Amino acid sequence: MDAARAVVVGGGIGGLAAALALHRVGWQVTVLERAPELREVGAGLTLMANALRGLDALGLGPVVRARGQQAPGGIRTAGGRWLSRLDADEMARVLGTTALGIHRADLHRILADALPAAALRTGAEVDDVDPDTGEVRYRRHGESATLRADLVVGADGLHSVLRARLWPATPAPVYAGSTAWRAAIPFPAPVPAAISWGPAAEFGMVPLGEGRVYWYGAVTAPPGGRAPDELAAVRGRFGSWHDPIPALLAATPPEAVLRNDILHLGTPLPSYVRGRVALLGDAAHAMTPNLGQGACQAIEDAVTLGALCTGAVDVPAALTAYDRQRRPRSQAVARAAARTGRFGQQLRHPAALALRNALIRLTPAGTALRGMARYADWQPPTASSPTGAAPGR
Numbered sequence: 001m002d003a004a005r006a007v008v009v010g011g012g013i014g015g016l017a018a019a020l021a022l023h024r025v026g027w028q029v030t031v032l033e034r035a036p037e038l039r040e041v042g043a044g045l046t047l048m049a050n051a052l053r054g055l056d057a058l059g060l061g062p063v064v065r066a067r068g069q070q071a072p073g074g075i076r077t078a079g080g081r082w083l084s085r086l087d088a089d090e091m092a093r094v095l096g097t098t099a100l101g102i103h104r105a106d107l108h109r110i111l112a113d114a115l116p117a118a119a120l121r122t123g124a125e126v127d128d129v130d131p132d133t134g135e136v137r138y139r140r141h142g143e144s145a146t147l148r149a150d151l152v153v154g155a156d157g158l159h160s161v162l163r164a165r166l167w168p169a170t171p172a173p174v175y176a177g178s179t180a181w182r183a184a185i186p187f188p189a190p191v192p193a194a195i196s197w198g199p200a201a202e203f204g205m206v207p208l209g210e211g212r213v214y215w216y217g218a219v220t221a222p223p224g225g226r227a228p229d230e231l232a233a234v235r236g237r238f239g240s241w242h243d244p245i246p247a248l249l250a251a252t253p254p255e256a257v258l259r260n261d262i263l264h265l266g267t268p269l270p271s272y273v274r275g276r277v278a279l280l281g282d283a284a285h286a287m288t289p290n291l292g293q294g295a296c297q298a299i300e301d302a303v304t305l306g307a308l309c310t311g312a313v314d315v316p317a318a319l320t321a322y323d324r325q326r327r328p329r330s331q332a333v334a335r336a337a338a339r340t341g342r343f344g345q346q347l348r349h350p351a352a353l354a355l356r357n358a359l360i361r362l363t364p365a366g367t368a369l370r371g372m373a374r375y376a377d378w379q380p381p382t383a384s385s386p387t388g389a390a391p392g393r
């Protein structure tokens with residue numbers, strides 16, 4: 001019997017993870033990626049326990065852990081005072097594993113290398129899908145082409161064409177009020193993973209291993225702003241913050257700096273599934289980065305979809321189960337991320353800052369970790385137990 005066929009639209013972290021999850025359970029998979037070559041733009045990522053467990057389920061946990069660096073983290077003030085600090089051992093005890101900093105390009109390459117080369121089709125821009133027949137229409141080298149699949153995975157990111165096409169009543173992603181600069185740079189000195197908060201501003205740093213560090217700076221700002229020299233703009237905002245922030249910025253070449261306005265899907269989708277199409281990752285639940293969970297949730301989606309699509313599959317029934325398992329959880333994480341942004345990076349008033357900082361200082365590390373477990377503690381479903389374990393403890 002021929003293998004069931006899946007087309008994955010989008011070759012980002014979510015799309016490649018989904019392609020791999022399906023390939024591992026016997027699907028014939030084609031990834032259609034509009035970029036002329038497969039690559040991940042962006043700097044670093046923090047992967048929490050949930051994503052690492054998902055990657056374990058895809059057989060990639062050891063190689064990913066070897067490539068990244070443990071990054072348990074903590075919260076500091078702009079002056080450098082620690083408000084809370086997570087211990088790697090305690091984090092491993094509560095969550096099963098510590099957080100990991102990894103370069104996006106490394107994770108992306110690891111996922112791509114695990115797929116058969118023939119599964120990846122670049123320069124292929126999808127413009128339409130029929131949810132009833134599974135027919136996907138795309139353009140490649142100026143020509144129109146179609147593929148027909150039993151299952152179509154919409155992993156086409158924040159500005160998803162499939163979402164707009166199949167859920168036209170859901171408003172497009174909206175500006176979340178902040179803009180962020182980021183870079184991954186060589187920086188051989190040891191750097192403790194941390195986020196630091198000042199009025200309406202946040203700076204984060206994450207060691208990536210092999211003498212590299214990922215940093216980002218986020219500020220509340222009107223949308224669409226651009227500076228003639230973005231690195232100078234970051235130095236202007238964060239250059240007087242605690243060490244090693246000035247040194248990190250001094251070591252950053254201007255061309256390494258990326259700037260993005262933060263958008264999220266402000267109106268949650270009523271379903272992630274339509275006919276033979278399932279959305280995942282940012283296409284389904286684009287969230288603010290304040291919990292470092294966007295890619296982690298995409299990996300959860302992918303692993304869950306793979307588990308539900310194992311064996312002789314009734315695709316519509318599997319997708320109904322996928323929607324039931326993934327939507328409440330990922331939308332709750334998205335809401336929590338937006339709340340965290342308001343309580344953290346976006347807080348501006350001095351009295352509110354002082355109160356928040358005092359609250360964080362008084363919160364025992366164990367309590368903070370148990371709070372984190374609500375989103376970061378997740379067990380992948382398996383083919384024999386496709387509902388998986390309830391998140392949190």
Ligand SMILES: Cc1cc2nc3c(=O)[nH]c(=O)nc-3n(C[C@H](O)[C@H](O)[C@H](O)COP(=O)(O)OP(=O)(O)OC[C@H]3O[C@@H](n4cnc5c(N)ncnc54)[C@H](O)[C@@H]3O)c2cc1C
Pocket residue numbers: 009010011012013014015032033034035044045046047124125126127155156157158159160161180182216260262280281282283289291292293294295296297298
């Ligand atoms: C500043 C910042 C920091 C972040 N930090 C973290 C973090 O620490 N941890 C974390 O887990 N998450 C983090 N995130 C979120 C994370 O980056 C995203 O959630 C994740 O990359 C989404 O992956 P995806 O595969 O769904 O989408 P994308 O990575 O956007 O991939 C979509 C792919 O689809 C392709 N595509 C789009 N349209 C089409 C089309 N029509 N046809 C064919 N191909 C198409 C695109 O070219 C792209 O390759 C952060 C985000 C930001 C902005």
